Amino acid sequence: MDLNDLLPYLIGAPVLVVAAAVVLGRRRRTDVPAPRDGDEPTGTTTGTGTAVDEPPAAAPAAGPAAAPDVAVEPATGPPVASDDLVVPDELAAPPLETPEPSTGRLRRLRERLARSGSPLGTRLLGVLSRDHLTEDDWDELEETLLLADVGAGPTDELIDALRTRVRVDGLRDGEQARAVLREQLLALVDPSLDRSLGTTPTTGADGQRVPAVVLVVGVNGTGKTTTVGKLARVLVADGRSVVLGAADTFRAAAADQLQTWGSRVGVPTVRSDRDGADPAAVAFDAVRTGVSDGADVVLVDTAGRLQNKAGLMDELGKITRVITRTAPLTEVLLVLDATTGQNGLNQARVFGEVAGVTGIVLTKLDGTAKGGIVVAVQRELGVPVKLVGLGEGPDDLAPFDPEAFVDGLLQS
Numbered sequence: 172m173d174l175n176d177l178l179p180y181l182i183g184a185p186v187l188v189v190a191a192a193v194v195l196g197r198r199r200r201t202d203v204p205a206p207r208d209g210d211e212p213t214g215t216t217t218g219t220g221t222a223v224d225e226p227p228a229a230a231p232a233a234g235p236a237a238a239p240d241v242a243v244e245p246a247t248g249p250p251v252a253s254d255d256l257v258v259p260d261e262l263a264a265p266p267l268e269t270p271e272p273s274t275g276r277l278r279r280l281r282e283r284l285a286r287s288g289s290p291l292g293t294r295l296l297g298v299l300s301r302d303h304l305t306e307d308d309w310d311e312l313e314e315t316l317l318l319a320d321v322g323a324g325p326t327d328e329l330i331d332a333l334r335t336r337v338r339v340d341g342l343r344d345g346e347q348a349r350a351v352l353r354e355q356l357l358a359l360v361d362p363s364l365d366r367s368l369g370t371t372p373t374t375g376a377d378g379q380r381v382p383a384v385v386l387v388v389g390v391n392g393t394g395k396t397t398t399v400g401k402l403a404r405v406l407v408a409d410g411r412s413v414v415l416g417a418a419d420t421f422r423a424a425a426a427d428q429l430q431t432w433g434s435r436v437g438v439p440t441v442r443s444d445r446d447g448a449d450p451a452a453v454a455f456d457a458v459r460t461g462v463s464d465g466a467d468v469v470l471v472d473t474a475g476r477l478q479n480k481a482g483l484m485d486e487l488g489k490i491t492r493v494i495t496r497t498a499p500l501t502e503v504l505l506v507l508d509a510t511t512g513q514n515g516l517n518q519a520r521v522f523g524e525v526a527g528v529t530g531i532v533l534t535k536l537d538g539t540a541k542g543g544i545v546v547a548v549q550r551e552l553g554v555p556v557k558l559v560g561l562g563e564g565p566d567d568l569a570p571f572d573p574e575a576f577v578d579g580l581l582q583s
């Protein structure tokens with residue numbers, strides 16, 4: 172072998188060494204806190220099907236193969252450079268973003284809200300402003316409400332209430348029609364429901380302060396991961412410290428997606444590097460990390476497989492059990508895609524039964540003209556809509572405000 176044969180190796184080897192150093196430097200693996208006696212194992216098992224409910228496995232031998240599956244990825248992921256390693260600019264941590272304040276977001280997003288309800292508000296007002304309302308007019312009102320996904324029960328209630336108002340007071344003009352409609356729609360959306368998010372730290376079994384834990388559930392594609400990312404921004408904007416748990420181990424890219432959301436606002440993500448890892452193990456580690464970091468809130472993203480009710484109940488039940496050994500669940504948010512109408516309601520029903528949902532996030536309200544789904548879904552589950560998604564932008568998630576919503580529907 173002469174020098175020419177060796178040249179590729181001589182050039183290639185240092186390049187490989189530097190590349191490996193950069194890659195390793197970017198990923199800081201922080202072991203999650205060691206569980207105490209009686210605790211669940213921390214998802215450090217390898218292989219398939221190892222469940223957190225099983226007794227802890229014996230400590231594996233040291234070495235690369237024994238690396239834990241679950242890692243805490245730092246918030247900003249700054250590359251760790253050795254003295255003689257130059258980190259290219261494009262690998263440097265991006266500057267942290269400052270999310271928009273959460274208060275008043277729905278009013279700022281009112282234009283999009285108006286789009287979601289324009290046929291509803293405009294058509295209802297168009298009919299109600301007519302001089303003498305005939306039975307055909309009332310039928311038209313009913314049809315408009317049903318087409319906007321308000322649901323049969325709430326539609327009947329609204330029609331009855333409007334008929335009574337018209338009979339008793341009469342409707343003098345368009346302005347009065349608008350005022351009456353606003354009042355009745357608001358009653359339907361129910362401003363008395365408690366829409367506050369359970370994000371206040373609580374107390375664990377041994378009396379120590381533990382973070383609030385928010386579990387986010389729903390079928391795939393509804394916008395769960397995006398919602399967790401946007402919610403982290405809402406909380407950061409409100410001055411809260413957050414840890415994300417990527418317990419959607421089913422979809423390979425979900426953890427990366429979540430980590431990207433977190434890193435933009437300085438929030439760490441607990442994740443597994445192994446596809447199909449036990450989601451309960453990741454959730455457990457996320458909560459333990461939240462405790463040891465003294466975080467205010469841990470947001471746990473889950474996979475949305477609606478295989479069958481028993482499977483779903485099994486998976487979510489296990490995640491819940493494992494989390495609540497460390498900290499109470501303060502909120503279970505069901506993410507629903509507003510564009511899926513009746514189908515979304517069927518999903519809602521199943522999740523409502525298995526997951527103990529405490530609040531609804533309606534996403535993609537910007538992509539539908541059927542804003543009435545807000546009313547229907549609250550009725551269906553008996554749980555308030557707490558947040559609405561109004562676009563794909565990072566700050567397009569707003570705390571739900573009934574008055575701003577109804578005003579959006581009636582905006583012409």
Ligand SMILES: Nc1nc2c(ncn2[C@@H]2O[C@H](COP(=O)(O)OP(=O)(O)OP(=O)(O)O)[C@@H](O)[C@H]2O)c(=O)[nH]1
Pocket residue numbers: 389390391392393394395396397398419422425473474475533534535536537538559560561562563567
């Ligand atoms: N227009 C609009 N798009 C949204 C909204 N929320 C989420 N999306 C989009 O919906 C798509 C699916 O979002 P994901 O967050 O990946 O959905 P997921 O439920 O986590 O999906 P799985 O991980 O497969 O379970 C993405 O393209 C999002 O940008 C919203 O409020 N409005």
